[in-house]
Amino acid sequence: MYFDVYLNRQKLGTYGHPTVENLTISVSGSPEGAYIFAGAVCREGEQRYHYDWLQRDLRASDEVRIVPADEGPVVAPIKKFEMGRTKRKAWAGNVCEFCQRKETEVSRLIPGDENRPGICSDCVELCNEILRGPE
Numbered sequence: 001m002y003f004d005v006y007l008n009r010q011k012l013g014t015y016g017h018p019t020v021e022n023l024t025i026s027v028s029g030s031p032e033g034a035y036i037f038a039g040a041v042c043r044e045g046e047q048r049y050h051y052d053w054l055q056r057d058l059r060a061s062d063e064v065r066i067v068p069a070d071e072g073p074v075v076a077p078i079k080k081f082e083m084g085r086t087k088r089k090a091w092a093g094n095v096c097e098f099c100q101r102k103e104t105e106v107s108r109l110i111p112g113d114e115n116r117p118g119i120c121s122d123c124v125e126l127c128n129e130i131l132r133g134p135e
């Protein structure tokens with residue numbers, strides 16, 4: 001299942017997956033503002049993945065069009081998580097937003113979401129050292 005998303009008649013991209021279980025492309029709003037979101041739960045072999053492709057603030061005048069599409073090329077996800085396992089597999093697309101290293105390059109990454117930046121265990125340790133040090 002695939003959809004093309006257009007913002008003010010300009011194509012943002014094609015979002016979808018060949019084995020989608022649940023695909024969400026939405027425009028959400030609150031008094032603070034509106035945004036468009038694209039994400040999905042997909043099955044790849046035995047494993048399920050959560051994809052986030054798009055999260056973008058909208059202006060009041062923006063026009064969004066969502067059109068069913070044929071297969072890809074699909075925009076690369078901004079986040080991809082393996083689901084249903086206690087130990088999440090590292091993915092190079094997840095980065096520490098403090099030191100910019102990939103999840104595959106750090107010992108542990110606490111993944112970010114739309115409200116918090118991702119941070120690696122080394123940066124957490126550095127922050128702890130700074131906080132423990134002289135004021």
Ligand SMILES: [Zn+2]
Nearest residue numbers: 096099120123
């Ligand atoms: Zn880091």
